[in-house]
Amino acid sequence: xxxxxxxxxxxxxxxxxxxxxxxxxxxxxxxxxxxxxxxxxxxxxxxxxxxxxxxxxxxxxxxxxxxxxxxxxxxxxxxxxxxxxxxxxxxxxxxxxxxxxxxxxxxxxxxxxxxxxxxxxxxxxxxxxxxxxxxxxxxxxxxxxxxxxxxxxxxxxxxxxxxxxxxxxxxxxxxxxxxxxxxxxxxxxxxxxxxxxxxxxxxxxxxxxxxxxxxxxxxxxxxxxxxxxxxxxxxxxxxxxxxxxxxxxxxxxxxxxxxxxxxxxxxxxxxxxxxxxxxxxxxxxxxxxxxxxxxxxxxxxxxxxxxxxxxxxxxxxxxxxxxxxxxxxxxxxxxxxxxxxxxxxxxxxxxxxxxxxxxxxxxxxxxxxxxxxxxxxxxxxxxxxxxxxxxxxxxxxxxxxxxxxxxxxxxxxxxxxxxxxxxxxxxxxxxxxxxxxxxxxxxx
Amino acid sequence: xxxxxxxxxxxxxxxxxxxxxxxxxxxxxxxxxxxxxxxxxxxxxxxxxxxxxxxxxxxxxxxxxxxxxxxxxxxxxxxxxxxxxxxxxxxxxxxxxxxxxxxxxxxxxxxxxxxxxxxxxxxxxxxxxxxxxxxxxxxxxxxxxxxxxxxxxxxxxxxxxxxxxxxxxxxxxxxxxxxxxxxxxxxxxxxxxxxxxxxxxxxxxxxxxxxxxxxxxxxxxxxxxxxxxxxxxxxxxxxxxxxxxxxxxxxxxxxxxxxxxxxxxxxxxxxxxxxxxxxxxxxxxxxxxxxxxxxxxxxxxxxxxxxxxxxxxxxxxxxxxxxxxxxxxxxxxxxxxxxxxxxxxxxxxxxxxxxxxxxxxxxxxxxxxxxxxxxxxxxxxxxxxxxxxxxxxxxxxxxxxxxxxxxxxxxxxxxxxxxxxxxxxxxxxxxxxxxxxxxxxxxx
Numbered sequence: 001x002x003x004x005x006x007x008x009x010x011x012x013x014x015x016x017x018x019x020x021x022x023x024x025x026x027x028x029x030x031x032x033x034x035x036x037x038x039x040x041x042x043x044x045x046x047x048x049x050x051x052x053x054x055x056x057x058x059x060x061x062x063x064x065x066x067x068x069x070x071x072x073x074x075x076x077x078x079x080x081x082x083x084x085x086x087x088x089x090x091x092x093x094x095x096x097x098x099x100x101x102x103x104x105x106x107x108x109x110x111x112x113x114x115x116x117x118x119x120x121x122x123x124x125x126x127x128x129x130x131x132x133x134x135x136x137x138x139x140x141x142x143x144x145x146x147x148x149x150x151x152x153x154x155x156x157x158x159x160x161x162x163x164x165x166x167x168x169x170x171x172x173x174x175x176x177x178x179x180x181x182x183x184x185x186x187x188x189x190x191x192x193x194x195x196x197x198x199x200x201x202x203x204x205x206x207x208x209x210x211x212x213x214x215x216x217x218x219x220x221x222x223x224x225x226x227x228x229x230x231x232x233x234x235x236x237x238x239x240x241x242x243x244x245x246x247x248x249x250x251x252x253x254x255x256x257x258x259x260x261x262x263x264x265x266x267x268x269x270x271x272x273x274x275x276x277x278x279x280x281x282x283x284x285x286x287x288x289x290x291x292x293x294x295x296x297x298x299x300x301x302x303x304x305x306x307x308x309x310x311x312x313x314x315x316x317x318x319x320x321x322x323x324x325x326x327x328x329x330x331x332x333x334x335x336x337x338x339x340x341x342x343x344x345x346x347x348x349x350x351x352x353x354x355x356x357x358x359x360x361x362x363x364x365x366x367x368x369x370x371x372x373x374x375x376x377x378x379x380x381x382x383x384x385x386x387x388x389x390x391x392x393x394x395x396x397x398x399x400x401x402x403x404x405x406x407x408x409x410x411x412x413x414x415x416x417x418x419x420x421x422x423x424x425x426x427x428x429x430x431x432x433x434x435x436x437x438x439x440x441x442x443x444x
Numbered sequence: 445x446x447x448x449x450x451x452x453x454x455x456x457x458x459x460x461x462x463x464x465x466x467x468x469x470x471x472x473x474x475x476x477x478x479x480x481x482x483x484x485x486x487x488x489x490x491x492x493x494x495x496x497x498x499x500x501x502x503x504x505x506x507x508x509x510x511x512x513x514x515x516x517x518x519x520x521x522x523x524x525x526x527x528x529x530x531x532x533x534x535x536x537x538x539x540x541x542x543x544x545x546x547x548x549x550x551x552x553x554x555x556x557x558x559x560x561x562x563x564x565x566x567x568x569x570x571x572x573x574x575x576x577x578x579x580x581x582x583x584x585x586x587x588x589x590x591x592x593x594x595x596x597x598x599x600x601x602x603x604x605x606x607x608x609x610x611x612x613x614x615x616x617x618x619x620x621x622x623x624x625x626x627x628x629x630x631x632x633x634x635x636x637x638x639x640x641x642x643x644x645x646x647x648x649x650x651x652x653x654x655x656x657x658x659x660x661x662x663x664x665x666x667x668x669x670x671x672x673x674x675x676x677x678x679x680x681x682x683x684x685x686x687x688x689x690x691x692x693x694x695x696x697x698x699x700x701x702x703x704x705x706x707x708x709x710x711x712x713x714x715x716x717x718x719x720x721x722x723x724x725x726x727x728x729x730x731x732x733x734x735x736x737x738x739x740x741x742x743x744x745x746x747x748x749x750x751x752x753x754x755x756x757x758x759x760x761x762x763x764x765x766x767x768x769x770x771x772x773x774x775x776x777x778x779x780x781x782x783x784x785x786x787x788x789x790x791x792x793x794x795x796x797x798x799x800x801x802x803x804x805x806x807x808x809x810x811x812x813x814x815x816x817x818x819x820x821x822x823x824x825x826x827x828x829x830x831x832x833x834x835x836x837x838x839x840x841x842x843x844x845x846x847x848x849x850x851x852x853x854x855x856x857x858x859x860x861x862x863x864x865x866x867x868x869x870x871x872x873x874x875x876x877x878x879x880x881x882x883x884x885x886x887x888x
Contacts, residue, residue: 005757006757006758006759006760007498007499007501007502007757007758008498008758009499009534009535009536009538009539009758009759010496010499010535010539011492011495011496011535011539012492012494012495012496012521012523015492015493015494016492017489017490017491017492017532017536017539017540018488018489018490018491019489019536019540019543019544020487020488020489020544020550023487023488023489023490024487024488026490027488038791038820039815039818039819039820039821040815040820040821040822041790041791041792041795041820041821041822042791043464043467043468043790043791044462044464044467044468044471044791045461045462045463045464045467046461046462046467046470047461047462048455048456048459048460048461048555048569049459049493049525049555049557049569050456050459050513050557050568050569051455051456052454052455052456054451054452055451055453055454057451058451069494069515069516070515070516071513071514071515071516071525072513072514072515072516073559077456079456081493081515088461090453091453091454091455092453092461092463094453095453095454095455095461096461096463099463100463100464101836101840103825105822106464111492111493113493113494115517124494125492125493125494136825136826138825138826140804140808140825141825144823147812151815260805260808263804263805263808263809263812264808264809264812265809265812265813313450313451314450314451314452314453315450315453316450346485346487347482347485347486347487347488348485351485360584360707361704361707364584364704364707364708365707365708365709368591368707368708368709369709371483371484371595374483375483376482376483376484376485377483377484377485378484378485378549379588381547381580381582381584381585382580382582392545396545398485
């Protein structure tokens with residue numbers, strides 16, 4: 001092979017290879033989340049990476065649409081790469097509603113692509129983890145999504161988090177109350193959405209730029225400080241919105257939602273009502289929510305809301321839908337920084353080593369028996385000194401080593417070494433699987 | 445929303461949505477395979493969907509290269525979608541060898557894309573499931589791959605299968621022995637690869653078209669009938685190849701490989717030597733193998749081989765590598781046809797139903813307790829008659845139903861119904877989690 005012909009091994013910026021050490025962390029998170037989803041009877045869905053461009057257009061706003069990757073395709077249709085998991089879900093429901101359970105509860109964990117300029121926290125390929133319920137407008141379903149969200153965070157080991165809840169209908173009623181025209185609603189909410197990052201002053205300036213009246217601004221701005229205990233916020237808002245039918249309805253919705261959260265046995269300190277929560281996406285129509293970890297202050301790790309108009313983009317009929325997205329990439333980063341991952345660095349639980357070529361066959365056969373007992377077992381094949389083989393186990397983080405050594409094998413025995421303590425025991429070959437399983441069982 | 449504006453919900457031909465019923469089958473297969481891979485200490489790897497086109501070029505032959513999906517990208521570099529998992533693995537090894545264990549043993553289950561004309565069994569998006577070992581030329585590693593292959597098939601429930609094994613070096617020695625010029629080797633092997641489908645006559649005709657001498661053809665063709673017990677084939681080939689050094693070496697390699705398979709405790713009837721096995725890909729350099737299920741006759745379900753030159757395309761240095769690919773899509777089809785899947789049709793194990801709106805809160809709280817005990821529990825939220833709620837459980841295939849009924853709840857009890865037998869029991873609310881876990885435990 002001529003060296004000149006070599007192709008440089010390289011990878012597109014903003015995309016990533018996940019090597020085993022990273023994959024073990026990712027798999028830990030994904031498996032934990034899937035376990036929670038399944039505990040609620042949510043079912044898995046997978047959709048293709050390639051979608052017709054027209055399925056994706058007019059869904060993500062002007063800025064979003066520019067970031068959709070298009071394929072170079074000779075046919076008449078423009079093909080694109082999946083931009084999120086919500087639109088594919090709506091497409092699937094529009095195509096298959098009849099054969100799906102009603103309501104349809106699904107989770108989906110797949111990569112999405114954005115033709116963005118890569119920078120810290122902004123990638124061209126990243127994984128989304130969504131769970132949604134389509135086909136029910138009952139607030140109990142929004143409560144269930146929030147409860148799942150809670151259980152996911154708890155299962156991953158987060159303790160000091162708070163799920164902030166609000167409602168687009170309440171926000172719209174407050175905009176109306178403040179005399180802000182509905183046409184300006186989306187712009188106002190986009191400003192409000194940035195409140196956490198930009199502060200109240202910037203939001204006020206932005207609202208002034210929208211040419212709202214001073215009275216409107218002065219009426220609306222104080223609402224954004226209303227947050228905390230749902231019952232108190234409800235009481236306050238009832239005083240304000242008691243004259244507007246839409247306002248009264250939106251508050252009834254919230255009362256129902258918070259009532260259900262109690263049925264779900266959700267600890268009261270894990271959620272609150274935050275009237276300043278707006279969420280960036282235009283398509284929300286009802287309750288919205290966001291999980292914030294406050295200590296350490298790492299910002300929002302998941303969020304979602306109700307979007308009753310999106311399926312209708314395909315079917316022409318409004319279809320109630322609500323759901324959330326877990327910020328998988330962000331969560332993995334935070335858990336790594338906060339050392340929240342179990343210490344496993346290797347898949348293998350046992351390494352079988354051998355002293356000299358004549359004993360390798362024994363090592364392989366012993367490993368086969370260990371695997372038969374369900375033990376994750378690697379064999380050190382290369383002819384090396386024992387010390388080097390043990391160093392390998394140590395470096396990889398494999399907790400137990402079985403040594404196939406001549407004297408012990410003659411008596412039908414092997415040496416079992418606990419790498420953490422360095423303690424060695426001699427056990428009969430035939431009882432090695434049980435012996436090792438017992439040693440590992442507290443960890444299994 | 446105006447109906448005229450609706451976008452048709454549709455999907456590109458040759459790509460698929462996997463609805464929950466299909467996903468449960470797919471997850472079953474994937475989880476089974478991952479468990480086997482991990483039992484051997486193999487570790488997970490994930491690579492991005494998008495690769496630089498130049499990384500993929502000159503790897504898949506002229507026909508293959510035409511099928512690579514390209515992205516519409518404004519920059520100077522051409523971007524493409526992953527065509528298989530082998531080249532990305534080689535790229536990863538070329539980039540990260542220093543930080544990876546040596547040898548590097550990984551599994552990878554991800555979709556690949558082919559811009560092909562879709563037809564039965566030929567898709568534009570499908571999943572590959574590969575496992576490979578990079579960095580060792582020891583035949584024990586090829587034996588391990590074959591052993592993993594065996595365990596995968598067995599774990600999925602296949603019993604009448606046979607792993608056919610051969611070696612490109614042996615085939616090359618036989619070509620040389622028959623006086624066939626090395627330059628024609630790849631063409632001859634591509635013909636031989638089609639032997640199963642096209643028969644001996646067609647192969648002979650194709651070899652004649654390559655303008656091989658009659659003597660060459662008459663010498664070579666009989667080799668293709670040599671198959672069966674490895675020791676017998678070895679003895680026969682030793683007689684033929686005893687004068688050629690390359691032939692003698694290749695047979696020593698096979699003797700070593702088959703010796704190791706015995707160490708791995710692989711049942712003798714599950715593998716054989718088949719001199720007619722050629723495998724389509726040009727890049728194999730040593731042992732090759734293919735798993736065939738003969739009853740029912742469903743053809744090849746997995747295959748692989750050694751490819752010691754492929755990593756060198758990036759690094760300029762030959763790096764030993766061997767591995768196999770499980771035909772995930774084909775296996776799922778066959779298992780479905782042969783009814784090899786467990787009967788599960790829903791994620792949920794328990795459905796909690798309620799009689800009237802006043803009891804829904806109880807149903808939700810009971811479900812929360814069941815989930816706390818690890819039971820996969822769905823709540824029937826809608827106000828419906830009991831019969832309709834039970835029909836739903838039946839249709840979905842949820843095995844157990846908990847009924848929150850007024851009289852029983854007054855006494856702190858719920859009714860547990862076994863959907864298979866129709867038998868009902870009344871149990872105290874607080875012991876419901878244990879009671880239901882016990883009922884499900886033989887299945888868990």
